[in-house]
Amino acid sequence: MPELTPDDAFLTLYSDLAREGPGAAADLGWALSVAATPADARICDAGCGSGADTVTLAKERPKAQIDAIDQIAQFVAAAQKRTAPFGARVQVRQGDMAALSGPYDLIWCAGAVYFLGITEALRLWRDALAPGGAVAFSEPCLLARPSAAARAFWAEYPQITDVAGIRARVAAAGYRVLGEQMQIGAAWEAYYTPMSRRIASLRPGATGVLANALDEAEQEIARWKAAPSEIAYALMVVAPVDG
Ligand SMILES: C[S@@+](CC[C@H](N)C(=O)[O-])C[C@H]1O[C@@H](n2cnc3c(N)ncnc32)[C@H](O)[C@@H]1O
Incomplete structure (x- = not known):
């Protein structure tokens, strides 16, 4: 077999995982409520991965029209399969979330804004928002007095900042914060527990590049387990100041 x-x-590693980053269904309900997203909203799930949150959005807003977009074909195919029961009101496509057209009442972006940068993404999405529209996104966040273990976990994301820094990046894009909450513990369990099972199922017989990928994922999970109460995403609901 070729390498x-x-x-x-x-x-x-990621095929058949329920989600591709930390998150919890309850957080979507909170964000939809804070954003006052209407029943018949147009919603975009930007960087949807395999569509875990697309499904929750479709359930939370049964009359909404939902577009989901991801750049990776395998995730798009998985999300299309998962959302098929919702019919034409959920559309999943492969594409670049930097180029959304809208208009959307809510742009939801879980664990993917860091690919663009907060300020850059919010500026890019300004014209894709309907009047009164909002953006909800999750972003790595340093808590107060981070331990060496917490800093080690985030070593590969030097742009990380604390919640004040995230607010400043939001403000720099001309947005205001409607609500914020931390995702700690359960949201990360929901990501890493299925991943641990997947690693265990792939480990027998894994060699070369696959074995390396499994090692790296295992090390990441071990770094999280060293400081689970300190590893956080900030879930931010924001809207244009002039929106
Ligand atoms: C960490 S995963 C999160 C996936 C999903 N939101 C979740 O929480 O399970 C980040 C996703 O963003 C996607 N992504 C990154 N940059 C993108 C871009 N410019 N356009 C579309 N998708 C992008 C990746 O392909 C990946 O599926």
């Missing part, structure tokens, strides 16, 4: 590429190994 896998690092991209193949990544997709092998």
